Amino acid sequence: MIEACLTFDVDAESPVLAEGARHARNLGVMSHQAYGPLVGVPRILDLLREYHLPATFFVPGFTADRYPQTVEAILAAGHEVGHHSYAHRSPLAQSEEEERADFARALETLRRLGAEVEGFRCPSWEPGWRTPQIVAEHGLLYDSSLMDADRPYLLDTGAGEIVELPVHWALDDWEQYAYLPDPPFRSPIESPAKVLDLWTSELDAMRRYDCLFVLTCHPFLSGRPHRVEVLRRLIEHALAAGDVAFRRCRDVARRARADADTERRALAPVAVDPAVYPERP
Numbered sequence: 001m002i003e004a005c006l007t008f009d010v011d012a013e014s015p016v017l018a019e020g021a022r023h024a025r026n027l028g029v030m031s032h033q034a035y036g037p038l039v040g041v042p043r044i045l046d047l048l049r050e051y052h053l054p055a056t057f058f059v060p061g062f063t064a065d066r067y068p069q070t071v072e073a074i075l076a077a078g079h080e081v082g083h084h085s086y087a088h089r090s091p092l093a094q095s096e097e098e099e100r101a102d103f104a105r106a107l108e109t110l111r112r113l114g115a116e117v118e119g120f121r122c123p124s125w126e127p128g129w130r131t132p133q134i135v136a137e138h139g140l141l142y143d144s145s146l147m148d149a150d151r152p153y154l155l156d157t158g159a160g161e162i163v164e165l166p167v168h169w170a171l172d173d174w175e176q177y178a179y180l181p182d183p184p185f186r187s188p189i190e191s192p193a194k195v196l197d198l199w200t201s202e203l204d205a206m207r208r209y210d211c212l213f214v215l216t217c218h219p220f221l222s223g224r225p226h227r228v229e230v231l232r233r234l235i236e237h238a239l240a241a242g243d244v245a246f247r248r249c250r251d252v253a254r255r256a257r258a259d260a261d262t263e264r265r266a267l268a269p270v271a272v273d274p275a276v277y278p279e280r281p
């Protein structure tokens, strides 16, 4: 039996605004992003209800402030709400002070709406080496942003231990569907058959190799009708296999922490000799 997490990053307008405040004036692109909370999330909640499946929604604080009813609907349906920064800016583009302030603001925003936040997913999967420490310092249980494994592991951050629930670009709908002319998000708009084949192939291989299957979808992308049908067929494929347990991320993280056999790792920052790797602009 393997564990599978259906995760939804409710980015809405935030990743576009992180590319520049000027995009707020573009009603067209704002409407494209608003589709997530307005249409995608309700449709995905219906799908999950139909199959009695739990899921995890990572919500930026900016989304939560703009669409508090979306967070309330997710919580009312029994799903987990996780931390996905406030402004959806990459930690690499922020000073430590800025990153810490953004992190604390998001946590406060989600808690005000009633979310018991236990996990973090870094925007754009671009954490800095200090990011896991910030997660640990705030007492969160887990992170889901790294790609150096495909099973849960315990990560010693130097400021406390957290569980890592690894992800991968191959199980992210952004690379399949995220097309915008400006900002230039230039993923192709793939056919549902191709995406279904990609994701079921990975699921079946992960069943063989006893991995954790973490699917990352964005409601503004995967909430569209033919893409919800990809999710439906993936779910039906997994349920028919009979050895896939759908769980919220927090439940996988708790089980991993309680399991004496879970691998332990420590952060090992990459030190660079400028004589070998000079800085390039």
Ligand SMILES: [Zn+2]
Pocket: 009, 010, 011, 015, 084, 088, 123, 124
């Ligand atoms: Zn995101």
